[in-house]
Amino acid sequence: MTVIRCPGLLNCDVVEVPHGLRLLAADGRSYLLRGLSADRLAEGPLPAPLAHALDRLGLLRAGPTxxxxxxxxxxxxxxxxxxxxxxxxxxxxxxxxxxxxxxxxxxxxxxxxxxxxxxxxxxxxxxxxxxxxxxxxxxxxxxxxxxxxxxxxxxxxxxxxxxxxxxxxxxxxxxxxxxxxxxxxxxxxxxxxxxxxxxxxxxxxxxxxxxxxxxxxxxxxxxxxxxxxxxxxxxxxxxxxxxxxxxxxxxxxxxxxxxxxxxxxxxxxxxx
Structure with a gap:
């Protein structure tokens, strides 16, 4: 199992799993992103609806306004x-x-x-x-x-x-x-x-x-x-x-x- 330490704009660790990525939040919760690869995550930017959802979950780094x-x-x-x-x-x-x-x-x-x-x-x-x-x-x-x-x-x-x-x-x-x-x-x-x-x-x-x-x-x-x-x-x-x-x-x-x-x-x- 490969853990990607806080890649890009994400404020959480990421694990590659079959069929997608699992996001490991600091509070112990985890979230599965189906159909998304580590390469696609690194390319960015994320689609606006997905970025908005991750931001509401506290999984994005605070960026410039x-x-x-x-x-x-x-x-x-x-x-x-x-x-x-x-x-x-x-x-x-x-x-x-x-x-x-x-x-x-x-x-x-x-x-x-x-x-x-x-x-x-x-x-x-x-x-x-x-x-x-x-x-x-x-x-x-x-x-x-x-x-x-x-x-x-x-x-x-x-x-x-x-x-x-x-x-x-x-x-x-x-x-x-x-x-x-x-x-x-x-x-x-x-x-x-x-x-x-x-x-x-x-x-x-x-x-x-x-x-x-x-x-x-x-x-x-x-x-x-x-x-x-x-x-x-x-x-x-x-x-x-x-x-x-x-x-x-x-x-x-x-x-x-x-x-x-x-x-x-x-x-x-x-x-x-």
């Missing part, structure tokens, strides 16, 4: 916030995108505060009800140098965008422009989805995506490759995002240049 702000007033924002609470060491701030809608953390304008004590999360997850909504929140995060990503869910589709960071190109603006270039009717399609109800399956998929991303680590190294993901009832996929050559967020520093109405400005003005 990260703060994630979820901006939105729809069902997607609620589901994402709930999933993030299951990630150990994560403090969730729920912020409203609408003055008429109350959220536990108040309004997203809290991040506009210029005082030293203003809210500065490790990551902001922006959940608009419209495909091109809440871009001003993303712009604020860019100005504050706070990593941020967008996620949207409609009646039969959903997507999560890349994490916006200042260390590398590839952002939501690039994705907006790529969609507009690929589909000349994208703006009309997005307008037609304004106010559309979100589906439960799509929301669950996005919530899992975001929880997994946060569990993997809220740092620049984890987000070195800009990626985006999409979901439909037929399946889901993820792909790297190439920076758009005309994206001023990625290609220039300072304020946005004034330019004639174009594909880029059309998307940005419609999103505002």
């Amino acid at each position: 990260r703060t994630v702000a979820v901006v939105g007033s729809g069902r997607l924002a609620i589901d994402v916030a709930e999933a993030l609470r299951g990630v150990p060491g994560t403090v969730v701030a729920e912020l409203s995108d609408d003055p008429a809608t109350e959220r536990p953390g108040g309004s997203w304008q809290l991040m506009e505060d210029h005082s030293p004590s203003r809210l500065t999360p490790d990551l902001v997850v922006i959940c608009p009800t419209d495909p091109l909504g809440l871009r001003p929140v993303l712009q604020l995060c860019r100005e504050r140098r706070v990593p941020a990503m967008m996620a949207w869910c409609g009646p039969a589709s959903a997507w999560s965008g890349p994490v916006l960071t200042e260390s590398r190109p590839g952002c939501q603006n690039c994705l907006d422009m790529a969609m507009a270039r690929r589909d000349p009717l994208w703006l009309a399609t997005a307008a037609g989805l304004t106010g559309a109800a979100s589906c439960w399956a799509g929301r669950s998929w996005i919530a899992g995506q975001v929880a997994g991303l946060v569990a993997a680590g809220c740092d620049e190294a984890a987000w070195a490759q800009p990626t985006w993901a999409s979901w439909t009832p037929r399946g889901h996929s993820s792909a790297p995002l190439d920076p758009h050559p005309e994206c001023w967020w990625c290609c220039q520093s300072g304020p946005a240049p004034v330019r004639a109405e174009s594909e880029c400005s059309a998307v940005s003005s419609s999103a505002a």
